[in-house]
Amino acid sequence: MEEKKTDWKTILGMTLIFAILMLTFVYNQEEEPPVDQKAETVQIEDDVATVPAVEQPVDTVQDSTTTFQKQSSVGEEIMLSNQLLDLKFNTKGGYITEAHLKKFHTYDSLPVYLAKKNDHVFDLILTAKDGRKIHTKDLIFTPTETTNGANKVLTLKAPVGSGSIEYRFEMEPDDYMLDFNIKSEGIANAINTSDNAVIDWQMKAYRRSQSMSNENRYTEIKFEYDGGSDDYTGQGENADEEEENVSYVAYKQHFFSSILLTDTPFVSGLMKSKNIESINENQDTFTKEFESQLQLEYTGGELAYNMDWYFGPTDFAILDEYGRNLDEVVDLGWGIFGWINEFAIRPAFTFFTVDLGIAYGLAIILLTICVRLVLSPVLYKSYLTQAKMKILRPELNRIAEKYKDNAMKKQQETMKVQSESGASPLSGCLPALLQMPVFFALFKFFPTAFDLRQKSFLWANDLSSYDAIYTFSDGFKIPFYGDHISLFPILASISIFFYMQMTTGQTMQTPQPGMPNMKFIMYLSPLFMLVFFNNYASGLSLYYFISNLITIGIMLVIKNFIIDKDRVLAKIEKAKSKPKKKKGLFATKMASIMEQAQAQQEAQKKGK
Known part of the structure; x- marks a missing residue:
């Protein structure tokens, strides 16, 4: 099994941004592609892993015990539909060949398909007593359509030896979830039931968003195993994961997912992901290719698995309603970051947009204001320590000059002055660290919030994608930046530049020995944000822009109306005169x- 790879660009970017902000603080204290013939004939590269195919179809194959039918017919298409889904089945193979989500469109107004033609394959592989592999994708199934109350039922049955394999699908009128059962009858005399049956499920993930790289960043296989643990394949060019007792496999395609669930856990599962977008940059149709090999065990010589198949949006609210841990498919972050999003950020955002009916762009602004207000007591402590440190700057400079040849003594005297005045750098760093979970939680929330998909605000047509104000012509692309210019990242970069200028401007002229060049960092941080966020969701850039503006405003209020320099000096002198604890x-x-x-x-x- 290959080592799982994560999205190193995201991790590196967030780490550098937060590191720059923390360093600054410490320093100052010191959908589906176009439907045309070309798109439909795109082929997978030669090295894509596939299950070995059976021999070329002939009328019959015989051995001393059993005859297995293998037809070359293309099969008959059958449609099941409800208010949300159009599902197309083929009697050859008996599986879903097309899944159309009725209520959604791609960024260029085309229908959203989760499965289409040969880009989705479902194969149940059985081992005959003589060792041959029987692939249900090559068998012709006989269909039977019935109803169960308001539900539509499709049963597909294919002969296997003197017995049969049956697929049963049941669709409710208003649900993305499809009941799916596999049952065999009388196959024990033809099949070696000591070898587990294997489901081979293959799917290619389509591009549906304006930014293919951003969409691909959140496209991966997620799965549950061992009664509640969950994991994912990651973002490597070729990634695979293998676990036992797998209860569901989700092919997450950013805002849409195909999920296969089972009441009886699969014995084991091997999940594979191939990053087509990063391997072949010349194509713009597919992001990744998925494959899962899931082992089913026989009970009394027969197969009997009750399953479900979900084709729908990767929407936390919808997935959470099923009560089967499917909300984990939505990447809200791990640990405390996920808890903040699930129990604070997401409910607040839902309240603004659903309960109050506020437009999504304005809701982001309101959410940003609320976050800054909640964190304001923490921020005040940081700003107060920062103000004290600036007041102490002349005295600290004198110490630095006096003991310039004795670094140890200089450090001792500096710590003594800071301690006596109650302006310890640690007292300011702690509040800054308390903001870190919220910082990362929001970084996870906005790019995965389904509600932001195709919601416009000002010049941004889609808050879940970039807000291009200019696109370069003739395929021109700036390395690391992209083929377009987004405006919200520019505004966020300008705002963080002014924020850093306010916090570092008074100290840049007298840099301390051993400290980095803060003037360089003051320009690096906005530049990094400008480049890094150019292809990210514009809702995220909008949040950082508004957050920086609010932070600048809070700093001005604290500086001009709350913090009195003379009063702070008096407190420092008073602290010095107190008996030392x-x-x-x-x-x-x-x-x-x-x-x-x-x-x-x-x-x-x-x-x-």
Whole structure:
């Protein structure tokens, strides 16, 4: 099994952005493609993994015990439809050959198909007693259409030896979930039931969004195993995962998913993903190719599996209603990031958009304001420490100059002044660290929020994709940037530039020894955001733009109306004059270590 790869660009980008912001803080304290013949004839590359095919169809194949029919007919097409789905089946193979979602369209107004023609294959592989492989995708099934109340039922049966394999599909009037059962009858005399049957499910994921790279970033296989654990294949060019007791496999195509669930867990599952978009940049039809090999065990010499098949949107609200842990298919983040999104961010956003009926762009702005207000007490502590540090700057500069040849002594004196004035850098860093979970949670929320799909705001036609104001002609593309210019990332970059100028401008002229060039970082951070977010969801860039504006506003209010320099100086002098509290164990230990290091340093100088 290959090692799972994650989206390293996303991880690197978020790490660098947060690192730059933290460094700045510390420094200052010191759908479906066009339906045409060309698109429908795109072939998979030669190295795509496929299940070995049976021999070329002939009338019959005989051995000493059993005759298996293998027809070359193209089969008959049968349609099942409800208010949400059009599903097309073929009697050759008995599986779904086309899945059309009625209520949705691609970015260029074409229908959304989760399965179409030869890009979706479902094959049940049985092992005959003589070792041959029987592929149900090559068998002709006999259809029977009935009803079960308001539900439509399609039964497909194919002969296997003297017995049969039966697929049963039941569709409710208003549901994306399809009941699907596999049952065999009388096959034990022809099939080696000591070898597990294998489902081979293959699907190619279509491009449906304006930004193919952004869509591909959230396209992957997710699956559940061992009674509730979940995992994913990741973003590698070729990735695979294998687990036992698999209860569902989801082919997530960003905002749409095909999910196969089973009441009786599959014995094991091998899930494979091939990143077509990254391997072949010359095509713009497919993002990834998926394949799963799921083992089914026999009970009493027969197969009996009750399953479900979901074809629909990757919408947290819809998936959560099924109560089968399908909400995990939506990537809200792991651990605390996911909890913040599930129990705070998502309910608040739903309240604004659904309960109050506010437009989605305005809802993002309101959500941003609420987040900043909730974090304002934490921010105030950071800004207060920052203000104290700036007031102490002249004294700290004098210490730096006085002990410029003795780094240890300089550090001791600096810490002493900070401690006496109540302006310890750690007291300001902690509030900044408390914001980190919210920062990453929102980074996960906006790109995966189904409600933002194809919702417009100002010049952005789709808040789930980039907001291009200009597209380069003749296929011209700037490396790492793209083939277009997005406006919201530009505004976010400008706002973060002014924020950093406000927080670093007073200290850039006197950089401290050993510290990085903050003027360089002040230009690097906005540039990085400009490039990194050019292809991301415009809703995310809108959030950062508004968040930066609010942060600048809060800083101006605190600076001009809340923090009184004279009062802060008075508090510092008062703190200095107070009797010194007994140091804690950690502080005492640190002081002891520094004193020992100072003594060793002086001893070394004398020895010279």
